[in-house]
Each structure stands twice: as structure tokens, then as C-alpha cells.
Amino acid sequence: MLTIATGNKAVADAVKAAKPGVIAAYPITPQTEIVEQIAEYVTAGDLESRYVPVESEHSAMAACIGASVAGVRTFTATSSHGLLYMHEMVHWAAGARLPIVMANVNRALGPGWNTWAEHTDAFSQRDTGWLQVFVGTVQEAYDATLMAFKIAEDERVLLPMMVNLDGFALSHITQSLDTVEIGDFLPPYHLPHAIDTENPCGYGPMTGPADYFRFRWDIERSMRDARGVIAEVEREFAERFGRSYGPTEDYRCEDADVIVVAMGTLGKEAEVAIDRLRDEGIKAGSMRLRWFRPFPDLDLAGRDVVVIDRDYSFGFGGVVAHAIRSKTGIEPYSVIAGLGGQEVTYNDIADFVRNRRPGTETWFGVSDHV
Amino acid sequence: MYEIRIHSRGGQGGVTAAKLLALAAFRDGKHATACPFYGAERRGAPVVSFVRIDDEPIKVYSQIHEPDLVIVLDTSIMDVVDVLDGLRADGEVLLNSAHPLPGCNGTCRYVDLTGIALAENLVIAGSPILNTPVLGALAKMGVVTLPSAEQAIREMFTDERNVKAARAAYEELKV
Numbered sequence: 176m177l178t179i180a181t182g183n184k185a186v187a188d189a190v191k192a193a194k195p196g197v198i199a200a201y202p203i204t205p206q207t208e209i210v211e212q213i214a215e216y217v218t219a220g221d222l223e224s225r226y227v228p229v230e231s232e233h234s235a236m237a238a239c240i241g242a243s244v245a246g247v248r249t250f251t252a253t254s255s256h257g258l259l260y261m262h263e264m265v266h267w268a269a270g271a272r273l274p275i276v277m278a279n280v281n282r283a284l285g286p287g288w289n290t291w292a293e294h295t296d297a298f299s300q301r302d303t304g305w306l307q308v309f310v311g312t313v314q315e316a317y318d319a320t321l322m323a324f325k326i327a328e329d330e331r332v333l334l335p336m337m338v339n340l341d342g343f344a345l346s347h348i349t350q351s352l353d354t355v356e357i358g359d360f361l362p363p364y365h366l367p368h369a370i371d372t373e374n375p376c377g378y379g380p381m382t383g384p385a386d387y388f389r390f391r392w393d394i395e396r397s398m399r400d401a402r403g404v405i406a407e408v409e410r411e412f413a414e415r416f417g418r419s420y421g422p423t424e425d426y427r428c429e430d431a432d433v434i435v436v437a438m439g440t441l442g443k444e445a446e447v448a449i450d451r452l453r454d455e456g457i458k459a460g461s462m463r464l465r466w467f468r469p470f471p472d473l474d475l476a477g478r479d480v481v482v483i484d485r486d487y488s489f490g491f492g493g494v495v496a497h498a499i500r501s502k503t504g505i506e507p508y509s510v511i512a513g514l515g516g517q518e519v520t521y522n523d524i525a526d527f528v529r530n531r532r533p534g535t536e537t538w539f540g541v542s543d544h545v
Numbered sequence: 546m547y548e549i550r551i552h553s554r555g556g557q558g559g560v561t562a563a564k565l566l567a568l569a570a571f572r573d574g575k576h577a578t579a580c581p582f583y584g585a586e587r588r589g590a591p592v593v594s595f596v597r598i599d600d601e602p603i604k605v606y607s608q609i610h611e612p613d614l615v616i617v618l619d620t621s622i623m624d625v626v627d628v629l630d631g632l633r634a635d636g637e638v639l640l641n642s643a644h645p646l647p648g649c650n651g652t653c654r655y656v657d658l659t660g661i662a663l664a665e666n667l668v669i670a671g672s673p674i675l676n677t678p679v680l681g682a683l684a685k686m687g688v689v690t691l692p693s694a695e696q697a698i699r700e701m702f703t704d705e706r707n708v709k710a711a712r713a714a715y716e717e718l719k720v
């Protein structure tokens with residue numbers, strides 16, 4: 176059905192369609208609308224699910240872990256400090272191989288107190304073993320959330336997955352949304368190592384030095400297999416529902432001399448900058464990076480690359496710029512922009528391209544930086 | 546692309562007005578986005594919302610710096626906010642007011658939305674509802690069609706007085 180919705184409402188509608196058995200969440204700006212809407216669906220009987228209003232995000236993830244291992248599809252949503260508060264359990268969910276789906280509404284970290292968009296919260300969970308996708312439109316927030324359950328629950332993957340959407344910029348914007356009849360797109364939840372409640376027993380989870388690394392390697396093997404599963408699921412989604420996605424969304428890249436790499440809403444806004452630059456005769460393209468974990472292979476050879484990082488790793492640099500450098504060997508022009516919701520327009524992005532100095536880093540709006 | 550900036554105070558319905566307008570434009574077959582700019586969320590503080598309408602899909606997420614149309618739901622804001630900032634030379638202004646704005650640099654229109662809401666007894670928590678009547682005024686200005694404005698209101702509200710208020714604003718606004 177074609178209507179309009181916010182990014183948060185789109186996530187809630189996708190969750191309603193996916194029918195998780197348990198949803199445990201704690202509200203936090205700018206995620207609140209997701210859990211409010213889901214709670215309304217559950218209360219109205221539109222979604223048959225157990226909604227657990229927990230007392231903290233740590234408990235939210237713990238409740239999802241318990242429900243997931245008991246054989247039930249689970250969902251939670253959080254943002255920023257909430258995500259960091261559940262950090263220990265975020266690791267646990269991946270280590271226990273539980274395909275929990277979580278929406279993370281990307282928001283900066285305090286202090287100073289700031290509820291606006293930034294990607295540092297998600298990147299701080301980089302090494303937990305979660306799959307991470309970043310979306311750029313309300314429609315994509317819906318589609319990616321639906322696909323997340325199918326990807327995470329695939330027996331070749333069995334890892335939790337995080338769907339990231341920019342706080343306010345996407346969570347609160349209203350755009351068109353086409354909701355779908357999912358039919359049998361999502362198979363029934365099946366966890367091969369679910370606990371058997373009919374035959375309860377206990378066992379010690381201690382894993383010593385002789386075995387622990389094998390479990391770690393198994394996570395990485397699944398993460399590598401996930402690339403193929405993601406491609407399969409995205410292909411099936413396109414066949415069924417007519418909207419196709421990939422590891423990146425490439426815009427006018429074919430003959431480009433310079434490519435802008437950005438994530439989330441800045442990656443969509445970059446397309447407008449590309450049109451302006453093309454009108455000036457500058458052969459520019461944009462590559463919106465959708466997948467962060469597993470990190471995709473990118474074809475950037477022979478081009479100048481401008482990376483916009485809405486994040487920062489202090490003492491090192493932009494997280495995405497670092498990933499591009501390490502994956503491709505290309506020294507990008509690294510622009511740090513949009514932190515804490517800093518206003519970045521398509522004109523600014525066009526300026527990044529015009530004024531690019533590959534191999535250097537610039538903080539947008541910080542005039543004394545060299 | 547047609548860009549609209551709505552000035553209001555927190556709690557006056559500016560954010561909902563933006564959503565209604567986007568929905569009406571969407572029902573006209575256009576692409577539309579509505580985007581509130583949130584500061585520290587508190588009732589009574591000046592709030593800005595943005596609406597973009599275009600024939601093509603809209604990829605812009607940043608704020609509107611050069612609006613084609615500025616809507617002011619609460620003229621007391623004009624003491625603290627320069628509502629005309631960046632208004633295009635051929636831009637328009639729509640005020641919730643019984644009087645015109647002196648010194649307006651664009652085409653300035655005004656309609657007493659508060660009076661219309663009070664006449665229909667459209668009041669929530671002591672505040673007149675402005676977001677449905679303003680849609681009627683925007684239909685008169687040709688931003689959206691009146692049938693789509695009415696449809697958008699009915700999709701979001703069940704109280705038919707909202708539609709009556711929109712029609713009243715449509716009738717009252719001079720263009």
C-alpha cells in the first residue's frame with residue numbers, strides 16, 4: 176500500500192509485517208517513535224507479539240537473547256547511549272549466534288548532549304560480530320528491516336543484524352512508503368541450537384583456550400558467507416517486490432574521475448551534488464555505502480575518492496576513510512562532516528569535491544584545521 | 546522543486562501541518578517530503594518545519610535556506626526569528642493573521658486561521674488547531690489541490706470540522 180511515513184514508522188511497519196514473537200525495548204530519542212508505534216500495534220491487536228517494556232537497554236538486549244535462544248523471532252530498537260549501555264549484551268548476542276534484529280537510530284554521543292545524527296554509535300559496535308546496514312530513505316528503512324530478519328536467520332549466517340538510520344534526518348522525515356504483503360518471504364523462525372523447553376537441562380558454557388578460537392573463526396566464516404546470503408536475499412526481494420539493493424548505491428559512477436563515498440542521508444544528498452558538478456563539466460559520481468559489516472569490496476581504482484565520515488576515531492581518523500584506505504589502497508580526501516547533526520548541504524558536498532586534496536583530512540566548519 | 550518553510554511554536558501543530566501538506570501533495574501525484582527541524586524539544590519554543598514538493602523523487606535532506614514560500618502560524622515569533630531570511634525574490638509569505646505584514650519583501654498573504662479554528666471550536670488543550678485550516682489556504686494558493694487537501698485531512702483526522710475549517714480558510718484567503 177502506498178502512503179507516506181516517517182523513517183521510524185517505516186521500521187515499525189516492517190516489524191509488524193515480520194511478526195516477531197518478542198519485542199523488548201527501552202525508549203530513547205530519536206528512536207522513541209519506533210517503540211511507541213510497535214507498542215500501539217501490540218495493544219491494538221494488530222501485532223501478536225509479547226512487548227516487554229524493560230528498565231534499560233542492557234535488559235532489552237538480555238531479554239531478546241533469552242527469547243531468541245528459546246526459539247522466537249525477536250526485535251529491539253535503540254540509539255546512541257542506549258546502544259552503548261547494551262554493549263556487553265551486543266557482543267553476547269553475536270557470540271551466542273542469535274539472529275536478533277535491531278534498529279539503531281544513529282545519534283551522537285554526549286557530552287555535549289546531542290540528539291542529532293552521527294554514526295559513531297554504530298561504529299563503536301564494529302567488532303561485535305553484528306551485520307550492519309545503513310539506509311538512506313524511508314522506503315529503504317522498511318525494506319532493509321524486512322530483509323534483516325531473513326538474512327540474520329539464514330542458517331549460513333545466524334548472526335544478529337543492525338539496521339541503521341540517521342537520527343531525525345531520516346527517523347523523523349516524512350516520505351513516500353510502499354508497504355508490501357510479505358507472503359512467505361520470511362520463513363518461520365528456526366534456530367537449530369534453540370533450547371529444548373520440553374527437556375530442560377543445564378550445561379556449562381565455559382570454553383577454554385583449546386576451543387574458544389574455533390567459535391570466533393566460525394563467526395568470521397559466517398560473516399564471509401553472509402555476503403552471498405545478502406546478495407541472494409536482496410535479489411529475491413527485488414524479484415518479489417520490485418526494489419533492488421546492493422552493497423552500495425552507485426550514482427553516475429561509470430565514467431567518473433572522482434567518486435564521493437558517504438553513508439545514510441548524506442549519501443543520498445550527495446547525488447544532488449553530483450548532478451550540480453556534472454552540470455559544471457566535473458565528471459563526478461557517488462557511491463552510497465550501505466553495508467558496513469560485512470564490509471563490501473569496492474571498485475574505486477583509478478579515481479579520486481572523497482570520503483565523508485559522519486563519525487571519528489580519535490587519534491586515527493574517519494572510520495570509513497580508514498576502511499577505504501585499507502580495502503582499496505587508495506588515499507582518499509577525508510572529510511569529517513555532519514557530526515551531531517551538523518548541517519551539510521549538497522552545495523557543501525559539491526565544494527568537498529571541487530576543493531579535494533587526496534591524502535589529507537578536513538573537518539568541515541573547522542577553519543583553523545590544516 | 547518547490548520549497549516551503551513553516552514557522553510555529555512547539556505544540557502549535559507546525560510539524561503536523563508539514564506532514565499534512567506533504568500528504569496532500571503526495572495525493573496530487575507529486576513527490577513530497579516533510580522534515581521538522583527539532584531543537585531542544587519543548588512546548589512554546591520556535592519550531593521550523595520544511596516541506597519539499599517536486600515532480601521528481603527528492604534526495605535533499607538538509608534544511609531549506611531559500612524557501613519559495615514561508616508560512617508563519619504564530620506571528621509573535623517574528624519578534625525573535627527572521628522569518629523572511631533567504632526568501633526567494635519571487636517568493637511568497639502566508640501569515641496566520643487578520644492583517645498584512647508591513648515591509649514584506651515578497652507577495653504577502655494573510656488569513657485568520659486562529660479565528661477560523663475558534664469559530665469551528667477546533668481547540669485542543671486550550672490551543673486553536675491551525676494545521677488543518679492552513680491546508681485550505683494553501684489549496685487556494687495552488688500549492689496543493691483542494692480535493693487532495695481534504696483527503697489528506699480525512700486520512701489523518703476523523704473530526705469533519707477540520708475539513709470545514711480548511712474550506713473556510715480556502716474561502717477567506719484573498720489571492
